[in-house]
Amino acid sequence: MTDIGIVGAGAAAAAATYVLDGALPDASITVLEKSGGLCGRAATRRRGDVTYDYGANYIKDDDDRVVDLVSTFDDGLVEVAGDVHVFDRSGTVSEGRDADERKWTYRTGLTRLAKHLFDASDATVRRRTRVEHIARADDTWTLTDAEGNAHGPFDALLLNPPAPQTATLLETADWDADARTDLLDATREVDYRTIWTAVLGYPFELDRPYYALVNTDKEHAVGWVAREACKPGHVPDGESVLVVQANHEWSVERYDADPERNVADLADHTAAILDDDRLADPAWTDHQGWRYALPESGLRRGARTPAEDAGCYVVGDWVAGEARLHAALRSGLDTGERMVHAL
Numbered sequence: 001m002t003d004i005g006i007v008g009a010g011a012a013a014a015a016a017t018y019v020l021d022g023a024l025p026d027a028s029i030t031v032l033e034k035s036g037g038l039c040g041r042a043a044t045r046r047r048g049d050v051t052y053d054y055g056a057n058y059i060k061d062d063d064d065r066v067v068d069l070v071s072t073f074d075d076g077l078v079e080v081a082g083d084v085h086v087f088d089r090s091g092t093v094s095e096g097r098d099a100d101e102r103k104w105t106y107r108t109g110l111t112r113l114a115k116h117l118f119d120a121s122d123a124t125v126r127r128r129t130r131v132e133h134i135a136r137a138d139d140t141w142t143l144t145d146a147e148g149n150a151h152g153p154f155d156a157l158l159l160n161p162p163a164p165q166t167a168t169l170l171e172t173a174d175w176d177a178d179a180r181t182d183l184l185d186a187t188r189e190v191d192y193r194t195i196w197t198a199v200l201g202y203p204f205e206l207d208r209p210y211y212a213l214v215n216t217d218k219e220h221a222v223g224w225v226a227r228e229a230c231k232p233g234h235v236p237d238g239e240s241v242l243v244v245q246a247n248h249e250w251s252v253e254r255y256d257a258d259p260e261r262n263v264a265d266l267a268d269h270t271a272a273i274l275d276d277d278r279l280a281d282p283a284w285t286d287h288q289g290w291r292y293a294l295p296e297s298g299l300r301r302g303a304r305t306p307a308e309d310a311g312c313y314v315v316g317d318w319v320a321g322e323a324r325l326h327a328a329l330r331s332g333l334d335t336g337e338r339m340v341h342a343l
Contacts (some may be wrong), residue, residue, distance in 0.1 A: 001026055001027065001028055001107050001153050002024060002026065002027040002028070002156070002343050003027070003028045003030070003140075003152070003153065003154045003155050003156075004020060004027055004028070004029045004030070004154055004155065004156050004157075004158065004339070004343075005030050005032070005141055005143055005151060005152055005154035005156070005157050005158070006029065006030065006031040006032070006157075006158040006160065007032055007131045007143065007158070007159050007160060007161060007169070008031075008033060008034075008040065008124075008159065008160030008161045009031050009033035009037075009038045009039070009040070009114065009118070009125060009330065010039060010040030010041070010042070010114070010125070010162070010316060011039050011040060011042050011113065011114055011325055011328045011329050011332065012158065012160055012161035012315040012316045012317070012319075012328040012329065012331045012332035012335070013031060013263070013315060013332060014038070014113070014114040014117035014118055014332065015069065015117060015328075015329045015330075015333050015336065016118060016158055016160075016315055016333070016335050016336035017029055017031060017118060017121050017123045017331025017332075017336070018069075018117040018118075018120055018121055018332075018336070019099070019333055019336030019337055019339075019340065020044075020331070020339060020340060021121035021122060021123060022092070023029045023336075023337075023340040023342060024340060027343070028124075028216075029121065029122070029123035029124070029216070030123070030124045030126065030151060030154070031118070031123055031124065031125040031126065032126050032129045032130075032131050032133070032143065032145065032151060033125065033127045033129065033252075034128070034129065034130040035127065035128065036127050036128055037111060037127075038114040038115055038118065038125070038127075039111040039113065039114035039115075040055075040160070040328075041056050041290060041293065042055055042056040042109060042110040042111065042113070042325050042328075043055040043056075043109075043110070043288075044108070044109025044110055044111040044112075045109075045250075046198075047201070047284065047286070049236045050201065050228075050234065050235055050236070050239070050241055051107070051108060051109050051228075051233065051234040051235075052104055052109070052199055052228045052232075052234060052241050052243060052286075053109050053110045053228070053231075053243070054199055054286065054288050055110075055196055055197070055241055055288070055290060055293075056110060056325045057105075057224075057226055057243070058080050058103040058104055058105050058110070058231075058322060058325070059101075059103070059104045059105065059110070059113070059272050059325050059326055059329075060101065060102075060103060060323070060325070060326050061101065061102040061103075061104070061326075062101075063326045063327075063329075063330050064325050065112065065330060065333055066326045066329045066330055066333075068238075069329060069333065070104060070113070072086070072250060073113060073116035073117065073120075074105045074106070074339075075116070076106040076108055076112055077104055077105075077106055078090055078104065078105060078106065078231060078232040078233060079102060079103065079104055079232075080103035080104065080211055080230050080231050081107060081211060081230045081231075081232075082102075082209070082210050082211030082212070082227070082230045083095070083096070083101075083173075083210050083211060084096055084210065084211060084212045084213070084214055085209075085210040085212070085213050085214075086213065086215070086216045086218070087213050087214075087215055087216075087220065087273055088215070088216060088219075089215075089217050089219040089220050089262055091272055091273045092142075093213060093273065093292075096214065096216070097127075098123065100292050103211070105231050105234075107232060107233030107234070108192065108233075109234075110325070111262075115292070118288070122169045127147075129145050129149075129151075130145055130146040131143050131144070131145055131151075131169065132144060132145060132146050132147075132168070132169075133169075133172060133174075134157070134169050134172075134173040134175065135173065135174035135175070135250065136173070136174065136175040136177075136280045136310070136312075137174070137331035138153075139155075140152065140153035140154060140155060141153060141154040141155075141156070141157040141311065141312070142154070143157075155311065155312060155314065155343065156311045156312075156339055156342070156343060157313065158313045158314075158315055158335070158339070159312070159313065159315070160314075160315050160316055161316075162192065162292035162295075162316065162318060163188075163190035163192070163292070163295065163299075163316075163318045164188075164190075164192065164292055165292070166187050166189040166314060167184060167188050170183060170184040170187065171184060172284075172337060174200075175310075177306075177310060178192065178306065179306035179307045179310050179312070180201065180308065180312075182303055182305065182307070183303055183304060183307040183312070183314070184304070185303075186299055186300040186303030186304075186313065187241050187299065187303075187314070188313065189300060190276070190295055190296075190297055190298065190299065190318050191247040191273075191295070191296040191297055192291075192292045192293065192294065192295055192296060192318075193251075193292055193293055193294040193295075193296060193323075194248055194251040194252050194289075194290065194291050194292070195223070195245050195246065195248070195251050195254060195289075195290045195293035195294065196245075196246045196250070196251035196254060196255060196262060196287070196288075196289050196290070197244065197245045197246070197287060197288045197289070197290065198242070198244045198246075198262065198263045198266040198267065198285060198286075198287050199242070199243055199281040199285060199287065199288075200241065200242045200244060200263075200265070200266075200267055200270065200279065200284035200285055201239065201240070201241050201282055201283050201284040201285065201286075202239065202240040202241070202242075202278070202279070202282055203238070203239060203283050204216055204238065204240060204278070205229070205237070205238055205239070205240055206227065206237075206240040206242075206276070206279075207227070207340075208227065208274070209233055210227075211226060211227055211230040212225060212226035212230075213225045213226075213245065213273065213274075214225065214226060216274045218247060218248075219245060220245065220247065220269075221246055221265075221266075222244060222245070222246060222266065222269045222270065222271075223244075223245050223246060223247040223248075223268050223274060224244070224245040225241065225242055225243070225244050225261045225270055225274070226243045227240065227241075227242060228240075228241040228242070229241065233282065242270060242279070243314040244266045244269075244270050246262075246266060251289070251293075255289055255291065259287050261288065263285045263287055267279060267281070267282055268281050293323075294323035295317055295318035295321065295322075296323075297321055298318065298320055298321015298322070299314065299318065299321065301317045304319070308338065311337060311342075312334075313335050313338070315328075315331050315332055315335045316328055316331055317331065319331050330343055
């Protein structure tokens with residue numbers, strides 16, 4: 001029997017697990033996830049009858065293999081209504097992105113996709129299990145969690161955390177090989193944008209001709225505003241929910257500031273951009289900081305090959321070099337297939 005260990009239960013890991021389980025039915029797959037949720041930054045929360053995706057916003061139809069995957073798991077799949085318009089540093093709004101682009105989520109939120117993929121496999125998913133150490137001996141891998149528990153040995157290892165967290169694991173790994181050093185150096189080179197997100201709820205409907213606004217010059221405090229009511233099943237009639245993401249500089253500067261003050265400032269900015277004073281006073285709010293939100297670059301070409309020869313694989317949107325959910329899913333599909341070939 002082949003034993004496979006996976007660190008992190010993000011979208012890429014879910015796609016890789018789906019491929020591995022389908023092609024290697026006798027394999028034993030163990031997924032260790034530090035949080036209580038699935039799908040990484042493609043995260044969903046609920047508040048009463050309201051559902052909102054507060055990290056990644058949707059799945060884009062920009063990859064045929066990902067479209068096929070999503071179409072396979074279409075239970076609860078919905079298309080986001082409306083286009084993405086743009087605004088500049090002055091807050092001036094204008095029409096923007098291609099109206100033919102399709103955008104998907106699920107009635108119960110984006111995390112539904114990872115649940116579909118893991119549920120379709122026989123993988124064991126252990127949540128609230130933070131991996132803190134990696135060791136390689138006798139051509140197998142062992143993982144140690146924060147409680148001191150050992151997991152393994154595994155014939156192959158897949159790492160799904162963001163690049164900085166993957167680098168931390170590689171830095172302290174008991175794995176004395178040039179492949180580790182090469183992969184570590186390349187992983188450290190991947191830069192990230194930080195995003196601080198506010199979620200704003202209102203007891204009235206907000207009528208706009210777009211789903212979301214994106215700041216194109218990156219010189220406004222707000223980088224993105226999205227209307228969750230454009231996602232079927234997310235927001236009851238007569239209500240509105242806005243997901244507001246600050247730009248990188250604002251997010252870094254204010255990351256550890258008072259959350260209530262941050263939310264209030266982002267609500268004020270949103271009211272000005274959408275030219276509606278009511279939006280400065282939301283009925284309820286939520287927030288989340290994403291220190292490693294969007295990779296600005298990808299893994300250097302060729303850096304992963306020696307590590308893969310030793311049975312250590314990395315996966316995610318940062319490996320693909322594209323900060324999109326479909327890129328993470330594609331990375332998982334491709335990496336899963338390479339693992340199947342090697343195993």
